[in-house]
Amino acid sequence: MKKSLKPYDILKRVGFNFMIIFVLLYLLFPFYWAVNSSLKTESQLFMTPATAVPRDPATLEFSPTLQNYSVVLRDGQFLRGLANSTIVATASTSLALIAGSFAAFALGKLRFRGRRPALYLILAMTMFPQVTVLTGLYAVITVLGLSAIVSMIFSYLLFTLPFTTWVLTSFFKGLPNELMESAQVDGATPFQTFRRILLPLTAPALVTTGLLAFIAAWNEYLFALTFTAIEPGSRTVPVAIAFFTGAVAHQEPFGEIMAAASLVTIPLVVLVLIFQRRIVAGLTSGAIKG
Amino acid sequence: MASLDLVKLNKIFPNGTHAVKDVSLKIEDKEFVVLVGPSGCGKSTVLRMIAGLEEITAGELYIDGEHVNDVSPKDRDIAMVFQNYALYPHMSIFDNMGFGLKLRRMPKNQIKEKVETAAKILGLQEFLDRKPKQLSGGQRQREALGRAIVRDPKVFLMDEPLSNLDAKLRVQTRAELSKLHLRLETTFIYVTHDQIEAMTMGTHIVVLNDGIVQQVADPFTLYKFPVNQFVAGFIGSPQMNFVDAKLTEANGTISVGFKGGSIDLTPELSARLKDNDRLSAREVTLGVRPEHLDVSHAKGDDENIAIVEVTELLGSETHLFLNLEGDTVVARVDPLKNIRVHDKVKVHFEVEYVHLSDRESKASLLYEENT
Ligand SMILES: Nc1ncnc2c1ncn2[C@@H]1O[C@H](COP(=O)(O)OP(=O)(O)OP(=O)(O)O)[C@@H](O)[C@H]1O
Ligand SMILES: [Mg+2]
Numbered sequence: 001m002k003k004s005l006k007p008y009d010i011l012k013r014v015g016f017n018f019m020i021i022f023v024l025l026y027l028l029f030p031f032y033w034a035v036n037s038s039l040k041t042e043s044q045l046f047m048t049p050a051t052a053v054p055r056d057p058a059t060l061e062f063s064p065t066l067q068n069y070s071v072v073l074r075d076g077q078f079l080r081g082l083a084n085s086t087i088v089a090t091a092s093t094s095l096a097l098i099a100g101s102f103a104a105f106a107l108g109k110l111r112f113r114g115r116r117p118a119l120y121l122i123l124a125m126t127m128f129p130q131v132t133v134l135t136g137l138y139a140v141i142t143v144l145g146l147s148a149i150v151s152m153i154f155s156y157l158l159f160t161l162p163f164t165t166w167v168l169t170s171f172f173k174g175l176p177n178e179l180m181e182s183a184q185v186d187g188a189t190p191f192q193t194f195r196r197i198l199l200p201l202t203a204p205a206l207v208t209t210g211l212l213a214f215i216a217a218w219n220e221y222l223f224a225l226t227f228t229a230i231e232p233g234s235r236t237v238p239v240a241i242a243f244f245t246g247a248v249a250h251q252e253p254f255g256e257i258m259a260a261a262s263l264v265t266i267p268l269v270v271l272v273l274i275f276q277r278r279i280v281a282g283l284t285s286g287a288i289k290g
Numbered sequence: 291m292a293s294l295d296l297v298k299l300n301k302i303f304p305n306g307t308h309a310v311k312d313v314s315l316k317i318e319d320k321e322f323v324v325l326v327g328p329s330g331c332g333k334s335t336v337l338r339m340i341a342g343l344e345e346i347t348a349g350e351l352y353i354d355g356e357h358v359n360d361v362s363p364k365d366r367d368i369a370m371v372f373q374n375y376a377l378y379p380h381m382s383i384f385d386n387m388g389f390g391l392k393l394r395r396m397p398k399n400q401i402k403e404k405v406e407t408a409a410k411i412l413g414l415q416e417f418l419d420r421k422p423k424q425l426s427g428g429q430r431q432r433e434a435l436g437r438a439i440v441r442d443p444k445v446f447l448m449d450e451p452l453s454n455l456d457a458k459l460r461v462q463t464r465a466e467l468s469k470l471h472l473r474l475e476t477t478f479i480y481v482t483h484d485q486i487e488a489m490t491m492g493t494h495i496v497v498l499n500d501g502i503v504q505q506v507a508d509p510f511t512l513y514k515f516p517v518n519q520f521v522a523g524f525i526g527s528p529q530m531n532f533v534d535a536k537l538t539e540a541n542g543t544i545s546v547g548f549k550g551g552s553i554d555l556t557p558e559l560s561a562r563l564k565d566n567d568r569l570s571a572r573e574v575t576l577g578v579r580p581e582h583l584d585v586s587h588a589k590g591d592d593e594n595i596a597i598v599e600v601t602e603l604l605g606s607e608t609h610l611f612l613n614l615e616g617d618t619v620v621a622r623v624d625p626l627k628n629i630r631v632h633d634k635v636k637v638h639f640e641v642e643y644v645h646l647s648d649r650e651s652k653a654s655l656l657y658e659e660n661t
Contacts, residue, residue, distance in 0.1 A: 178376035181343045184363040185370045186390035186437075196389075200380045 031265070038258035039064040045254055068259035078260055080233065081240030085264075088149060088224075088236055089217035092156035096213050097206055099157075100164030104202075105194050107165070108172030109180060119169065126162045130222050133158065138226060148227045148234035155223050160213035171205040172198065207275045215268055237264050292354040292444035292477055293319045294340065299349035301335050301501075309335045311501040312349070317494075322471050322478045324492030326485055326524070332501040333481040334373055337447050340479065341370050353444060366445075369438035373449040373481075375430050377422040377437075383409075384418040387436045408436045411466055427454045432463070439470060446478045452487065464491060485525050489513070497521050519575060519652040522645055528580045528609060531619040534649070535576040537563075546576050546646070550615030551594035553639045562656050563646070574655065577645035583621035585610060585635040594637045601631055612637060 005013075037045060040054045044065075047057055054064040072078050106112070107119055137158075141151045175198055183193040199206075221238045228235045235243065241260045244253050294317040301310035309332045317323050325333045338344040340351065342363035351358050358366055369390070378386050385392075387408060388401045396404075409415045412432040422430055431454045438446060451467075452460045468491055471478050482488055488495050489509045497504040497512070497520075505517040516522035522530050535548040544563060545554045553576075555563065588595050596612035596619070608625045611618060614637060621637070629635065646655045 176374075176376065178372050178374060179378065181338075181341075181363070182370070182372060182376035182378075182437075183389075184343070185341055185368060186441075187364045187393045188389075189364065192393065197378055 031262075034258045035262050038068050038255060038262050039066070040255055041065050041067060042251075042255065068255040069263070071253075072256050072260045072263065075244075075256075077235070077240050077243065078237070081235050081237040082264070084149065084234055085218055085236040085238075086267075088152045088156065089214050091153045092160055092217045093210055093214045095153065096157055096160035096164045097210050100161055100168050100209070101199065101202065101206065102194075103165045104168030104172050105198060108169040109175070109177075109198070110190075119166075122162045122165055126159055130159075134222065134226060137223075141227065148231040151227045152220075152224055152234075152236065155227070156217045156220060160216060163216075164209040164213055167209045168202060168205055171202050175201055211272060211275060214271065218264070218268060293317060294445065294477065294479075295350075295352040295355075296336075296340075297350040297352070299336070299339060299351065300347045301332070301339060301344060302347045309501050310339070313498075313501075313503050315496060315503070315506065317477060317479065319477060320475050322468075322480065322491060322493045324488040324495045325479065325481045325498060326483060326488040326495060327498035327504075328524070329483060331498045333483070333498055334449050335501075336498070337370070337449055337479060337481050340445070341368055341447055342366050367443050368445045368447055369441040369443040370447040371434050371438045371449060371451040373453075375422075375434040377430060377433060379422050382419045382421060383414060383425070383433050383436075386422065386433060387440050390437065390441050404440045405436075408440045411439070411470070412436050412463070428456065428459060431455060435463070435467075439474075442474075443476065446474075446476055446480075448478065449481045450483070451480075452482075453484075467491065485527065489525070497524060499524075515657055516645065516654060517657050518654055519577065519647045522577050522647070522654070526579055528620050528622065530577045530579045530645070531583070531617075533576045533578075533614070533617045533619065535574050535646075537570065537572045537574055537646075539570050546574070546644075548576060548614075549617060550596060551637070553594075553641055553644070555644075556642050559642065559644070559656060562658065573649040575647045575649055575652075577647060578619070578639055579643065580609065580620045580622035582640040582643040583619065583623075584638040584640070585612070585621055585623060585627070585629060586638065587629075588634045588636045594639075596635055596637050598629055598631050598633045598635060601629065610635075 036053065043057055044051070044054050044063075047055070051060075053062055055061060056063045103122075107115060137151075137155055141155075146154070179197055179201075180193055183197045188196065219238060220236070221242075224236045224239045225242070228239055232243075237260075241257055241264075244257055244260070294315070296313055296315040296317075299310055299313040300308070302308050313332075313336060315323075325336060327333055335344060339346050340353075342358070342361060346359050353366060378389065381389065384405055387405045391401045391404060405418070406415070409418055412435060414429065414432055414436060417425060417429060417433075422433065425433065431451065435448075435451050438448070448467075452463055455463060464487060467478075467480075480487075480491060489512075492509060494506060495509055495512050496506050499520050505512060505521045507515075512521065512525050516525060519532065523532065533548045535546045538545050538547060542560075543554050544560045545552050585596075585598075594614070596614040598610055599613050599618070600611035602609040602611075603625060605625065608623050608627070608629070610621045610623055610629060612621055612635065619637070623629070647653060648655060
């Protein structure tokens with residue numbers, strides 16, 4: 001039996017799907033355009049009108065090229081940048097997760113004086129625009145004589161740590177108190193309770209916040225640009241790309257930049273794919289009655 | 291193994307709720323103490339204070355003579371079954387039960403042995419490698435019990451550990467717990483709102499109401515000599531009947547008059563009453579248990595006559611809801627008696643078992659210390 005749809009319902013469905021398509025286009029177009037451009041040669045890039053896929057300027061045949069990628073992958077600066085980015089993003093994400101989960105456990109589950117002010121202070125840390133903190137940070141780093149890599153790791157904590165702490169705090173708060181109490185009665189110390197009982201249960205939140213922190217650190221540009229100004233060997237990938245000179249002198253290497261940009265998103269996509277299976281909801285089901 | 295001493299324990303929650311009021315209790319080593327009372331009377335709170343999970347607002351708590359007000363739960367050497375289970379959702383049943391032992395660095399093979407024994411007692415052998423969410427409510431509750439009984443603590447605290455089991459399993463587990471208590475020779479403190487559990491399992495029963503201890507006694511004393519109307523009504527099923535009445539004294543006999551009739555007290559009960567002055571015309575509440583009422587078909591009598599309003603046939607017994615001149619009383623009678631709805635019956639009181647309490651203070655007039 002077929003359900004007859006009222007005109008209003010049809011309209012609603014069409015509108016809904018239309019909106020989805022619009023959002024998808026809006027989100028994916030920049031990425032698509034980067035990939036498209038990265039597959040074009042210099043001359044293809046300057047064709048007017050721009051083509052939706054790489055085409056031969058004379059015959060308009062479909063003819064993509066991997067030349068940009070091969071140049072980028074042989075570029076020492078870029079590879080160096082990849083390594084630096086990996087180090088910086090991994091280190092600052094791990095630090096943020098470790099410190100953040102400890103802080104979140106305390107803020108979410110322990111009772112102490114000044115808990116609420118502490119929470120708001122942490123949130124306030126994220127409110128200043130990056131540019132305003134930059135000068136101060138730069139001065140601190142110069143005085144301490146920190147290397148660019150270490151400076152980036154610590155300055156990225158400035159935005160990853162408050163964020164992870166906030167998200168994890170609300171997550172810890174949501175875990176049933178009885179689990180903690182039950183562990184206490186079983187003879188666990190607060191640290192054992194945290195490590196053996198609560199932390200495994202926050203795994204989904206750890207994965208999610210970890211991913212977001214990693215992406216933020218991976219793509220960060222302003223701090224990286226400033227701190228590596230006198231240390232070009234420590235440039236992270238976004239900075240390295242910006243400093244591309246290209247194979248041909250006095251010419252913006254647009255295709256290569258696009259190839260590099262497409263390449264740096266791959267690790268992020270892979271990370272998300274690996275961890276998405278661990279983002280399982282309802283991990284605490286079965287813990288308590290009702 | 292331990293004795294406990296609760297001295298004027300009080301709990302006032304931050305929101306102002308005064309949940310536990312001056313609770314004093316002496317619990318001997320190896321006792322099976324049951325805390326009973328209606329929902330919200332503070333049973334769980336008392337238990338949680340003993341466990342150390344709830345700060346003691348005022349009063350002292352001693353375990354084995356040691357002052358433990360400020361001792362953390364993990365150092366009190368207690369095991370607790372939580373009202374809502376509190377199982378570790380990411381661990382298998384085996385690991386859930388073994389967690390406390392593992393923390394105490396017990397060797398692996400010993401843990402295995404202990405957990406398997408407990409699982410056997412509770413009928414959980416087949417579920418040992420499942421996660422809590424893969425169990426039914428009753429199985430989870432048994433797992434929560436298992437987590438406590440693998441331990442060898444000074445005191446067992448159990449908060450309604452059988453509430454989610456079906457009737458058959460409940461009777462079974464009740465017996466298992468009693469056996470366990472005999473075998474482990476450990477102090478048990480058991481919370482329930484089910485008075486049958488309380489009566490069948492407890493060596494001592496503590497009746498709580500509104501955060502106040504009403505009476506502490508063994509099951510028989512509690513049934514026979516309730517200290518006030520609350521305890522009288524709480525213990526026993528179906529509930530004791532209460533009827534407004536007035537005392538009169540004539541020729542040395544005290545009689546209790548109520549709307550639908552009157553009864554004369556036995557000399558023994560009169561003697562227990564007599565030191566209460568102002569007997570005559572005193573306003574009292576007459577309490578009589580359904581099992582102490584009987585009926586016969588009315589044959590022209592004029593006193594204690596009632597109309598049968600509802601009959602409940604339970605097989606082994608029949609409950610009759612009687613209208614005694616406006617007072618509804620329940621009688622528990624022989625099912626073979628041929629009584630039907632709308633029948634007019636005469637109500638017989640087993641006078642030696644009636645209770646009398648003051649109408650205002652609700653305190654029993656027949657209660658005697660050390661009876
Ligand atoms: N954390 C709390 N804050 C404020 N009031 C509370 C808190 N916990 C319990 N109470 C109150 O204290 C009283 C006693 O609660 P408790 O849990 O001890 O009752 P209970 O006797 O165990 O009841 P039940 O049989 O329903 O489990 C209740 O009135 C309850 O509302
Ligand atoms: Mg309770």
